[in-house]
Amino acid sequence: MSTAPQLVVHRDKELMAQAAAARLITKIVDAQAARGYASIVLTGGRNGNGLLAALSAAPARDAVDWTRLDLWWGDERFLPDGDPERNYTQARKALLDSVPLNPDRVHPMPASDGPYEVDAAAQVYAAELAAAAGPEDHGPVPTFDVLMLGVGPDTHVASLFPELPAVRETERTVVGVHGAPKPPPTRISLTLPAIRAAREVWLLAAGEDKAEAAAIALSGAGEIQAPAAGAYGRSRTLWLLDSAAASQLPPELYPPHVA
């Protein structure tokens, strides 16, 4: 069952990144207090990396027990290990290299110079997720506390692009993506069923180039044409926007609140 999206609109992208980072710290600390660990899915892209950089700069980051944090990725650009365009490389630079994570709990998606071609690599990641899922979870992926997704200007989320086969997937949790319209063309992505296993899905959209995408996805578009419209969490779906990205929303949605 889909959860109706909630919107929070911030003044600008810097404030959005800082507020989202503060929100994420609180979520992680609360989950660790309740269950002993937290499970987060990271996104690539400008907004996702902006959030990680803001988290890195936040004094409250020391409230997180980094050794009890599971990190997964929503998608990856299928490039060699260490490539500066890999989402994993960018996340390391923005935050991960400066906090004491437990390497056993960090799950980057495979790189193109490893032993697998992209479809096999997607299967390997699906198996890693399935191994981490327990009986209390809702299928072959863990119930992530928060899964973040940067919204692309074409409404793509993770590496689910409009009309491509990956966004139509209803069985597999992870797929190889071929022919993506945004470089690189070869990618790995969680599918919509895997995304919807998360307790909370947060969609990040800042900047004028995201305004049309946000308006389309939040105005009842279908998920095949507008993948962001199909991304929702089990208990919450939260759109975090800045005022530029919210500028084309229909008047009944905007502004619910500008912080």
Ligand SMILES: O=C1O[C@H](COP(=O)(O)O)[C@@H](O)[C@H](O)[C@H]1O
């Ligand atoms: O290529 C990707 O793009 C999207 C959005 O990126 P942005 O720079 O337009 O914010 C991102 O969500 C995805 O993880 C990434 O692989």
